[in-house]
Amino acid sequence: MNAFWLIIVSIILFLGAYATYGKWLGEQWGVDNTRPTPAHTMEDGIDYIPTKPAVLLGHHFSSIAGAGPINGPIQAAIFGWVPVLLWIIIGSIFFGGVHDYGSLVASIRHKGKSIGEVIGINMGHSGKMLFSAFAWLTLLLVVAAFTNIVANTFATVPEAASASMMFIVLAVVFGYAVYRKGVPMGIATVIGVAILFFCVYLGRIFPLTLSVDTWIILLMVYIFVTSIAPVWILLQPRDYLNSFLLYAMIAGAVVGIVIYRPSLQLPAFTGFIVNKQWLFPMLFVTVACGAISGFHSLVGSGTTSKQLDTEHDAKLIGYGGMLIEGVLAVIALITAAYISQSELGELLKGSPVNVFSSGVGVFMEKFGIPFAVGKSFVALAVSAFALTSLDTATRLNRFIFTEFFEKEGAKKQSILTNMYVSTAVTVLIGGYLAKGGFAKIWPIFGSANQLLAALSLLAIAVWLKNTGKNYKMLVVPMVFMLGVTLFALVFLIKNNIAAQNWILVFFPVLLFILALVLAVQGYKIVFAKDKE
Numbered sequence: 239m240n241a242f243w244l245i246i247v248s249i250i251l252f253l254g255a256y257a258t259y260g261k262w263l264g265e266q267w268g269v270d271n272t273r274p275t276p277a278h279t280m281e282d283g284i285d286y287i288p289t290k291p292a293v294l295l296g297h298h299f300s301s302i303a304g305a306g307p308i309n310g311p312i313q314a315a316i317f318g319w320v321p322v323l324l325w326i327i328i329g330s331i332f333f334g335g336v337h338d339y340g341s342l343v344a345s346i347r348h349k350g351k352s353i354g355e356v357i358g359i360n361m362g363h364s365g366k367m368l369f370s371a372f373a374w375l376t377l378l379l380v381v382a383a384f385t386n387i388v389a390n391t392f393a394t395v396p397e398a399a400s401a402s403m404m405f406i407v408l409a410v411v412f413g414y415a416v417y418r419k420g421v422p423m424g425i426a427t428v429i430g431v432a433i434l435f436f437c438v439y440l441g442r443i444f445p446l447t448l449s450v451d452t453w454i455i456l457l458m459v460y461i462f463v464t465s466i467a468p469v470w471i472l473l474q475p476r477d478y479l480n481s482f483l484l485y486a487m488i489a490g491a492v493v494g495i496v497i498y499r500p501s502l503q504l505p506a507f508t509g510f511i512v513n514k515q516w517l518f519p520m521l522f523v524t525v526a527c528g529a530i531s532g533f534h535s536l537v538g539s540g541t542t543s544k545q546l547d548t549e550h551d552a553k554l555i556g557y558g559g560m561l562i563e564g565v566l567a568v569i570a571l572i573t574a575a576y577i578s579q580s581e582l583g584e585l586l587k588g589s590p591v592n593v594f595s596s597g598v599g600v601f602m603e604k605f606g607i608p609f610a611v612g613k614s615f616v617a618l619a620v621s622a623f624a625l626t627s628l629d630t631a632t633r634l635n636r637f638i639f640t641e642f643f644e645k646e647g648a649k650k651q652s653i654l655t656n657m658y659v660s661t662a663v664t665v666l667i668g669g670y671l672a673k674g675g676f677a678k679i680w681p682i683f684g685s686a687n688q689l690l691a692a693l694s695l696l697a698i699a700v701w702l703k704n705t706g707k708n709y710k711m712l713v714v715p716m717v718f719m720l721g722v723t724l725f726a727l728v729f730l731i732k733n734n735i736a737a738q739n740w741i742l743v744f745f746p747v748l749l750f751i752l753a754l755v756l757a758v759q760g761y762k763i764v765f766a767k768d769k770e
Contacts, residue, residue, distance in 0.1 A: 239319075239506070241572045242499040245492055248327060248568045252561040255331040260557040263336065264550075266708040267343050271550040276350035276543065284468045286350060289545040290423060291554055296481030297474050298542045299559045302338075302534045303484060304627035305387065305591060305620055306527030307567040312590040314524040315574040315582070317517050318507035322571050325521060329529025330564030333715040337691055338534045339556035340698040340712065345539035346546055347701075352638055353539045353694050357756075360700045365759050369693060370642045372752050373536060374664075376686045377635040380533060381461070381668030383683065384628035389453035389672070391621040392446070397614065398621040399448070401441025405622060406460075408433055409476030417470045430475075431482045438483075438618055451673070457628070458669040464629040465636050465661045469545065473633070477626050483619040487598065488562075490612070491569045494601025504575035504582070519725040523684045528567030530719065532690020533631075534560065540634035573597025591620050635664040682745050685726045689753055692719035696760040703764050713764075720757060724750060 277288040289297075314322045344356050354373055358366025392399035412430045415421040448456075464472055510517045527533070538556055546552060573594050574582055585593040599613030607615075639660040643652045653659055695716035702709035727746045734742040 239502045240499050241495050241502055241576055244319075244323065244502075244572060245495050245565075245568060248323075249492075249565060251327055252330065252564055255335070256553075256558055256561055259331060260335065260339070260553050263339055263557065263711065264553050266711070267340070267702065268707060269343060269549045269552060271548050273549055275346050275546045275549060277545050277547060280349060280544075283470075285541070286544045287468075287470055287474075288547045289474065291547065291551040293423070293474060293478045294542060294545050294547070294551065295555050295559060296478035297469075297545070298477075298537060298555050299562060300477040300481050300484065300623055300626040301537045301541070301630040302527070302531070302559060302627075303563055303566065304384065304527070304623050306531060306533075307563050308570045308594045308620065309590040310524055310526040310528045311567045311571040312574040312586075312593050314521050315504060315571060316508065316512045316515070317521055318505050318509075319502055319571060319575040320506040321517060321521055322525060323568065325525055326528050326564055326567045326571065329522075329525070330560055330567070332711075333691075333719070334530035334534070334564070335557045335560040336711055336715060337530055337695055337698075338538055338560045339552060340702075341535035341694055342538040342543055342546070342552045342556040343549070344698050344701050345543035346549065346552065350544040351539070352634075352641060353535050353697050354638060355641055356539070356701055357693075357697045360697070360704050361756075361759050361763060365756060367642065368752055368756060369697070370638050372686075372693070372749070373690060374635055374638045374642065376532070376683075376690055377536065377631050377638065378664065378668050378671065379683045379686065380631040381628065381635065381664060382671035384624050384631065385454055385457050385461075385668060385672035387624050388457060388621065388628060389450045391617075391624065392453045393448065393450045395617055395621065396445030396447045397441040398618045399441075399453070400444050400446035401437050401618055402622055402625055403446065404437040404440060405434065405476060405480065406472065408437060409472050409479060412479060413471045413475035416475065430479050434479050434482065438615060441618065442614065454669060454672055458665050461629045461632040461668075462661055462665045465632040465665075466657050469541065473541070473629065474545070477630075480622045480626055483622055484566075487616055487619045488566055488569065490602045490605075490607070491598045492565075494598070494604045495569070495572060498601055498604040500572075500576040502572075502575045503578045516729070519722040519729070522719075522722045523688050523726045525567070526684055526687055527563065528570070529564070530688070530691050530715070532687050532692075532694055533627075535690065535694035536634050536638075537630060540637050541630060569598070570594050591617065595620065632661065632664055632668070635668075636660045639663065682730060682742065682749070685723055685730060685746065686749060688719055688726070689723040689749055692716055692723055693753070693756055695719065696756065696764075700760055700763050709764065720753065724753060727753075 277286050280286045311322050348356050354366050354370035357369045416426050595613045595616035598616045599609045602612035603609045640655045643654040695712050699709040699712040727750045730746045
């Protein structure tokens with residue numbers, strides 16, 4: 239099989255789905271461009287800010303992408319390229335796209351509040367408390383994971399560290415110029431992107447070398463500041479500019495594949511049980527962000543919904559953003575499938591990112607980009623997006639933590655609702671896990687992330703049911719993802735009991751119980767009323 243057809247057919251299917259299924263979803267959910275969004279009705283200059291769709295897509299896509307759609311498909315390739323490809327395409331169109339689009343629409347109809355708040359309004363206070371606690375704990379894992387990933391990347395690839403530091407300065411200047419000095423977005427973008435790529439060049443000349451522990455401390459300070467700073471000064475402009483790195487990387491990979499047309503060396507299907515892992519449920523948990531990810535619902539309902547200019551933009555940013563991520567996941571799969579299994583094994587000793595950056599470097603070489611330059615550029619781009627996901631997750635955790643302790647209508651709120659306190663709690667615990675304890679919890683992250691997706695789909699379905707809108711397109715994804723997660727947790731519990739790793743037994747059991755409690759509550763609302 240030629241990789242050319244994989245990428246072309248995938249892009250055609252995604253474009254077709256965006257034009258047809260995406261449009262139908264908006265009609266079923268009553269997306270209305272005349273209805274003012276929370277960015278206008280609750281504008282505060284910090285979190286709620288009306289934003290141009292191109293800028294917001296850059297922020298949203300940069301936040302949800304990270305290293306997830308790269309790591310997942312490459313790791314799942316042990317089952318063969320056919321099941322991975324099918325799940326990426328079907329998952330992105332009918333699962334992840336619906337999940338992301340629905341989360342965004344549900345949030346803007348609830349004053350830009352998180353999915354936890356949507357559950358609270360539609361399923362009751364206890365449901366909100368359970369979901370918010372779970373989401374906060376899962377985001378702690380995200381913060382710890384990406385702090386660890388970024389710190390290790392900066393320590394081992396010092397040119398990525400120096401380029402990223404320059405990106406931050408550039409973003410602040412860009413945000414100030416556009417939002418405070420009125421520089422036209424078009425002019426600022428051209429100049430900003432040119433300087434962005436110049437920063438990549440300077441990073442290779444002036445690498446910044448520090449230890450992993452030092453970077454963890456610096457990153458903790460950084461994410462504390464970015465979590466409480468107005469989105470226009472750093473988060474939004476940095477994500478927007480960084481998105482051009484990812485767009486360039488995707489475009490370079492696609493053009494390279496079209497020119498190179500490599501044949502796939504990886505078997506189409508290797509078996510249902512590979513390396514003691516079962517295709518069901520592990521394929522669907524492992525691919526994760528490449529098809530559907532619960533983290534996306536927290537981004538969409540956390541930061542993106544507070545910046546959406548019009549309801550019409552939700553389709554581009556929610557549904558379209560997931561389909562672009564699907565393209566990235568297909569490219570990642572190709573980088574693992576076009577080489578032999580022995581070559582793949584050698585490259586995986588570095589990491590899945592090493593496989594991806596090497597593959598895209600080879601593809602770019604076909605139209606004149608030196609391999610070393612191409613591979614370095616890709617590594618820099620991936621590290622930039624890991625940093626983006628890190629500070630977005632920290633801000634999201636601030637929102638969730640505050641909402642958890644907020645008492646509606648109370649004249650005096652708890653100190654735990656203070657943005658500085660809620661941010662400090664997240665940063666300190668996340669930093670601690672990144673420095674030592676995180677490795678013990680990492681195996682449950684994939685299952686926790688997909689459980690978030692199932693519960694978010696449940697929340698959207700309940701809201702649509704309560705408002706009299708069509709929710710049937712959510713039922714199959716919700717039930718399937720819940721089943722996948724529960725099966726994965728059973729495997730995880732069984733394996734860790736055998737290994738007597740009681741910490742990794744406790745957390746999956748807790749997640750399993752939480753999922754069942756919320757599923758039962760949701761069933762009573764979504765399905766029971768149909769029988770009346």
